[in-house]
Amino acid sequence: MPAVRSVALVTLGCVRNEVDSEELAGRLAAAGWRLEDDPAAADVAVVNTCGFVEQAKKDSVDVLLDVAELRDDDASRTQAVVAVGCMSERYGKDLAEELPEVDAVLGFDSYADLSTHLDGILHGARPESHVPRDRRTLLPVSPAKRQAAARSGAVALPGLGELSDASLAKVPESGPPVVRARLGSAPWAPLKLASGCDRRCSFCAIPAFRGSFVSRPPADVLAEARWLAEQGVKEVFLVSENSTSYGKDLGDLRALESLLPQLAAVDGLERVRVSYLQPAEVRPGLLEAIAGTPGVTPYFDLSFQHSAPALLRRMRRFGSTDEFLALLDRVRTLAPEAGVRSNVIVGFPGETEDDVAELERFLEGARLDVVGVFGYSDEDGTEAASLTDKVDEAVVAERVDRISRLVEALVDERAAQRVGTRDAVLVEEHDDDGDGLVSAVGRTGFQGPDVDGTTRIELAPGAELPPVGALVPVQVTASEGVDLVARPL
Numbered sequence: 495m496p497a498v499r500s501v502a503l504v505t506l507g508c509v510r511n512e513v514d515s516e517e518l519a520g521r522l523a524a525a526g527w528r529l530e531d532d533p534a535a536a537d538v539a540v541v542n543t544c545g546f547v548e549q550a551k552k553d554s555v556d557v558l559l560d561v562a563e564l565r566d567d568d569a570s571r572t573q574a575v576v577a578v579g580c581m582s583e584r585y586g587k588d589l590a591e592e593l594p595e596v597d598a599v600l601g602f603d604s605y606a607d608l609s610t611h612l613d614g615i616l617h618g619a620r621p622e623s624h625v626p627r628d629r630r631t632l633l634p635v636s637p638a639k640r641q642a643a644a645r646s647g648a649v650a651l652p653g654l655g656e657l658s659d660a661s662l663a664k665v666p667e668s669g670p671p672v673v674r675a676r677l678g679s680a681p682w683a684p685l686k687l688a689s690g691c692d693r694r695c696s697f698c699a700i701p702a703f704r705g706s707f708v709s710r711p712p713a714d715v716l717a718e719a720r721w722l723a724e725q726g727v728k729e730v731f732l733v734s735e736n737s738t739s740y741g742k743d744l745g746d747l748r749a750l751e752s753l754l755p756q757l758a759a760v761d762g763l764e765r766v767r768v769s770y771l772q773p774a775e776v777r778p779g780l781l782e783a784i785a786g787t788p789g790v791t792p793y794f795d796l797s798f799q800h801s802a803p804a805l806l807r808r809m810r811r812f813g814s815t816d817e818f819l820a821l822l823d824r825v826r827t828l829a830p831e832a833g834v835r836s837n838v839i840v841g842f843p844g845e846t847e848d849d850v851a852e853l854e855r856f857l858e859g860a861r862l863d864v865v866g867v868f869g870y871s872d873e874d875g876t877e878a879a880s881l882t883d884k885v886d887e888a889v890v891a892e893r894v895d896r897i898s899r900l901v902e903a904l905v906d907e908r909a910a911q912r913v914g915t916r917d918a919v920l921v922e923e924h925d926d927d928g929d930g931l932v933s934a935v936g937r938t939g940f941q942g943p944d945v946d947g948t949t950r951i952e953l954a955p956g957a958e959l960p961p962v963g964a965l966v967p968v969q970v971t972a973s974e975g976v977d978l979v980a981r982p983l
Contacts, residue, residue, distance in 0.1 A: 500528040500571070501612060502536035503677060504561060506554050507544025509684040509769075509943065510733050511579060512677075513653040515542045518578070518608055519675040520655075525609035529675065533561050534570040538612050545581030545703065548871050554581045555593065562595035574615045576600060578608075584703040584874075586624035599623045602650040629690070629705030637692070637707065637743035644708050653686040654710050655718065672721040681920060681963035682729035682765075682943055683722050686710060687750070691735035693772070695799075696810045696877035697839065697870065700735060707736060709743050712753050716760070723762030728963050729920055730757065731943055732768045738775035751783040758789030764965045765920065767942065769795040773821055774812040785828035791939035792829035796821070798836045801856035802849035805842060808881070815856040822860055831915055833940025837866040840897050841890030843881040845870075850893055854900060861908050864946045864976065865901045869894040902975075909947070909973035912940075919949050919980060921964045934960050938968075938978070947976035957982075 501522055505515040518540065519529055533539035539561045543554035554577075564572040574597040582589060583601045590599040597615050601624030604611055611621050632649045633640045644651060655673035676683070690705040691698075719730050734740065741749025750768070757766045768784055773796050785792045800806055801815040825832050838853060857865065869890045872879040885893075917938040925935045934951040941947050951966060953959065960966050960982075968980035 498528050499526070499538070499613065499616065500530050500536040501538045501540060502530040502533040504533060504539060504541045504557060505677070506542060506557060507546065507550060507580065508733075509731060510653060510686065510735075511542050511544060513674075513684050513686045513733065514579070514605075516674045516677055517653050517655055518542070518605060519677055520673045521605070522609055522612070523675045524673075527609065527612075529677070531677075533572055534564050534567065537571060537616060538574045538576060539564065539572050540576045540578055540608075540612070543577055543579035543581035545579070545584040546700070547868070547873070551581055554579075558593055558596055562593075574598075574612070576612065576615065578605070580703060582624060583629075584626060584699070586626040588626075590623035601626070602629075602652050605650055605652055606647075626703070628702050630701055633690075633706045633708065635706075638745065640706065640708050640743045641711075649705070651689040651705075651708055654689055654708070655714065672718050674718065674721070676725055679726070679962075681727060681922060682731060683725075683727045684733045684943075685715065685718055685722065685730045686734060687715060687732050687737055687740050688734040692739065693736060694810050694877075696808065696881070697842065697873065699873045699876050702875055704735060707739050707743065709740050709749065711744070712749065712756070715753060716756055719757050719760045719763065723760050726762075726963060728763065728965065729765040729767060730763060732757075732766065734770060736772055736775070737768055737770050738772045738777075738780065747777070748779060751779050754783050754787050754790050758787055763789070765939065766790045767793050769942070771796050773798060773818060776821065778824075781824060781828060785825065785832065792825075792832040793940060793942060794825055794832055794834045795942065796834060796836050798856075799839050800842065800849070800853055802845075802852040805845055805849045808844055808878075809839075809842060810877070815852055815859075818856060819859050831912075831917070831940065833863050833938075833942070833946070834860070835864040835866075835942060835946055836860075836862055837868060838897065839868050839870050840893040841870040841885045843870070843878060843885065844883040845885055845893075850897070853897065857897070857900060857904060861911075862905065863908055863940055864905060864942075866945070867894055867898045867901055905976050906973070909976050909978060912970045912978060913973055914970060916967065916969050916983065917980075919951055919966045919968050921951070921960050921962050921966060922948075923962060924959060925950070932959060934964075934966070936966075938970075938980075941978075947978065949978040949980050952979055952981050954981075 530536040544550040564570040690707045691701045692707040803814040919936040921934045921936040967983040972979040
């Protein structure tokens with residue numbers, strides 16, 4: 495019998511990439527590959543790169559070079575290193591020329607047949623490097639015509655598995671097959687709602703390499719949610735480039751409002767969480783569905799980016815400080831203890847001191863739980879890269895520091911306001927303080943995965959440690975920066 499081939503997937507970037515990696519893992523496992531956690535233990539290491547911003551690209555290159563060195567390590571099994579993911583899709587041949595240490599640079603169109611490519615590489619073949627193209631040209635301009643084109647299989651949609659032929663109006667009891675294998679054991683998992691984006695934010699290159707927006711049929715989303723629950727997942731985190739657009743190519747802009755109660759009813763799931771909402775597209779019905787559906791956590795990941803109206807227009811976005819604060823008022827009227835997170839960009843071309851002051855006014859009034867602060871940098875192929883009135887790099891750095899310090903103080907204050915409130919913590923790990931004291935650590939409903947802080951549960955002496963995956967009712971007793979401390983109720 496031939497030896498079993500082995501592969502390790504190394505994932506960089508956002509949770510959307512995690513879904514893509516697990517789809518690749520599912521495809522490779524089905525083709526007979528053994529999945530390894532450690533690249534040094536695998537015949538092939540596949541690095542799922544991130545190409546979003548300059549630092550992410552640098553990190554991807556560093557990881558590729560580090561993994562490539564494993565081939566020269568006598569203790570390592572690694573024979574080949576393959577780059578996939580957003581950076582590979584975006585730069586393709588150019589990346590391959592810059593990194594001869596990598597055996598192949600493959601784009602999204604290679605995902606369905608990745609097993610064949612990897613097998614060929616192990617036998618000495620060198621597949622042609624991906625040639626980048628604007629993926630927005632691959633699907634019809636009209637959203638209403640995209641589903642048929644996407645279902646044809648002619649266009650790769652990473653992380654969506656196989657689009658089903660099930661009726662969009664009726665979810666069958668036995669849904670379509672799931673193309674995915676879990677690469678971890680966390681009690682939560684990302685679940686893709688859609689692929690691509692139709693927005694034209696002047697600073698963002700994502701639509702060009704991820705393509706036009708395509709909703710995943712509800713039957714497919716529900717089937718994967720059921721499968722994840724069978725794997726022990728207690729919380730699904732709905733991800734996409736723009737969740738507020740879900741359903742527009744299905745002929746139903748209320749599709750997400752209809753889908754959320756069905757997801758919350760999946761046997762075994764305790765929580766459903768929605769990510770990446772565009773403020774300009776948020777509808778009252780969606781706010782009400784997120785805030786009021788049992789099993790759906792009132793958590794609002796709102797992409798504000800800035801709040802100065804004129805600057806937002808240059809970004810090809812909409813809104814203002816007052817409009818955004820009014821939106822947050824509506825959220826908190828529906829769910830007073832809702833969690834809200836966002837990101838902001840400072841130093842965008844043309845940004846003035848008055849614009850920065852306006853952003854500060856918004857942040858001070860918004861009471862956000864978490865805010866990511868990013869300094870603007872030109873991205874290849876974006877409209878903003880050609881804008882005049884660039885802000886000096888030193889000024890950008892100063893503004894990043896200024897807003898970051900403000901944000902740190904504000905989110906610490908917001909965390910302190912949580913003391914005394916009640917929620918439930920999904921236990922994600924057991925933490926040993928080194929002195930033999932083990933505590934349960936997880937997240938409340940208003941804390942999203944990975945970047946929103948955690949909650950440590952303080953147990954009474956002799957109390958039983960709740961297992962990973964347990965949903966523990968708690969009362970918050972203290973804050974430690976953005977993190978919280980709570981006691982079980």
